[in-house]
Amino acid sequence: AAVIAGARAFASFEDLGVQMNHHSTLVSYLHRLLIVLTGSFGKPGTHFIPTTLVDIGNGESKHTSPVVGARIVGGLVPCNVIAEEILADHPKRYRAMIVEATNPAHSLADSKRMREAMLSLDTLVVIDIAMTETARLAHYVLPASTQFEKAEATFFNFDFPKNYFHLRRRLLAPAAGTLSEAEIHARLCEALGAVNDADLEPFRAAAKLGRSAYAMKMLSLLSDARLGGVAPVVLYRSLDLPEDLREGAVVFGLALRAAMAAPGPLARAGFGGSPLEAACALFDAILTNESGVVFAVDEWSEVRPKTRDRKIHLLLPDLLAELATLPTTTVGAASAEFPYVLTAGERRSFTANTIIRDPQWRKKDADGALRINPDDATALGVATGQSVRLTTRRDSVVVSIEVSPTMQRGHVALPNGLGLGYGNVTAGIAPNELTASEDRDPFVGTPWHKHVPARVERVE
Structure with a gap:
């Protein structure tokens, strides 16, 4: 630790060998302690937190799963408890699932038990581009277009100090009988009555007036609990984009959120002005630049955690208690x-x-x-x-x-x-x-x- 603390630069990385092994969470915690306690964070040559369009996970754990009582961290139910959550004789057991772009009947641990759980569901809907092992168990399969048949992007954008985003255009017409996930989601929400044409008309009217008017109208969703929950559908159905970019409508909401959360990094990337002006300019740049765009330029002085007090909370009692057991534990x-x-x-x-x-x-x-x-x-x-x-x-x-x-x-x-x-x-x-x-x-x-x-x- 003393050598690391005195080093000009320090980088470290953990991978699946420890992340899918005994004490994985403890190892990740100790890894972060090593970074922070040696001062290897927030200065040139060390670890950083980039400005992102989408946070991959927030680490919050406010709820537990209904049957097993497993922590739901960042909105994710641990994959290894899903079968137990379905197969249990419990009034709150999972009874229906929509499985999208994943294959739990093959790709989760204990596949035989997972297949048993899938077959016991009252309703299983699969949205995928292939007839996967999970799709073969489903009551309904909704075929999706491939990544080349719709606008798409990835959100693993962690570059520093310049961070990039690339919205890739559709290259091919969708295969017969398939729809993009955006279209599938919109149709499901409409069929369920979550959104209708009357809801969408004010947003369509605002879109015709230009980006600024549309951005102002989108801000109204912040105080609309009902439509706010289906904001991606509102964007997709109301923002009239070219056919090869249509699914990229949701990026407008991401640009608006980024402009409000990180005005400095966006301004240094050339997207200044008010948050609405920055969001509109960024969105248009994303649509126009077919090879991607630098959307944020960070400075080391701004590298801070996104906790409410902007401090790193190192003391995690349950993990320190686990650490204390290691000398007497044989794994x-x-x-x-x-x-x-x-x-x-x-x-x-x-x-x-x-x-x-x-x-x-x-x-x-x-x-x-x-x-x-x-x-x-x-x-x-x-x-x-x-x-x-x-x-x-x-x-x-x-x-x-x-x-x-x-x-x-x-x-x-x-x-x-x-x-x-x-x-x-x-x-x-x-x-x-x-x-x-x-x-x-x-x-x-x-x-x-x-x-x-x-x-x-x-x-x-």
Whole structure:
């Protein structure tokens, strides 16, 4: 710590090896303590907080899930408790779900139990571009257009001091029978009576008067609890944009919020004036610049946390209590039944999460071999290309192996993104078939994908 504190610059990064493992929340907390207590924050060469259009998460935990009592942090229910929230004999159990652009029947821990939970729902609606494992279980499937068939963007924009935003235009006409998510959401809200033409007409009229008049009208949503909850639909239905940018209407609301929250950084990027003027100018720049735009220029003197008092709240008693238990805690000790630790989901050169379903794109390791240390392979009497039986508390599978010096003794690894159905073909092992939902972080429920007790046996 003393060396870090005296360094001219310090950067650190944590990744899935600790984030999906025992004590993951505690490790993240200690990581932040290391940054802050060594003074490695808010000055050149150290960590920073950039101005963003959208906050990925606010860290607030005001509620708990109704059945398990799991903390809901930043509005997110821990994925490893969802099946329990559905399958419980509880009056407030989850009974219906809209699943959009995600595949919990394959991509969440304990897949068999998750599928059981999905099938027990009264209503399951899936919005996706593919007939996924989850879509096959649904009562209703609403086919969505792909990212090339609608305007779209990503909000993982963390550049500093200049931060960028890129609204990508539609490149292709949507495939027959598909709609953009924006259109699907709007139609659902209209069918439910949440918004109608009479509600939208004043906003459409304001839009015809120009950006400033429209911005003023949009501010009225701040005091309208009913329409404020469907603001994205109001924007989409009332702001008349070119067809290849139509879904980008929601960005106007984001620009307006950013202009009110961070006028200084936006002004340094060239979007000055009143918040309304800055928002209108920024939105038009986003629409006009097809390769993206610098929307904020930060200064080190303004790098502050977004807490109400603008201070970093280091003292978290529950995590300090957990820290105190470490000297007497033994984590993940090997047992006779499960002597190996399985990394259930390793990034490799031909894995792409589950974005590409067609297995033909994989030019090597098409079936996703189990990687194993040379000494362990010798002890088992197996070599690359041979098959072994891999067993966890949840399931047992037969998989070919790859002997690799990159693996430590006692550790084995399967790649992520495999086990997807494509036509009549299923290539590789779906790692979440082998994981247990109860193996999760006690604070925020993060699954322990990187530490799954396992047994490996030679197949005769």
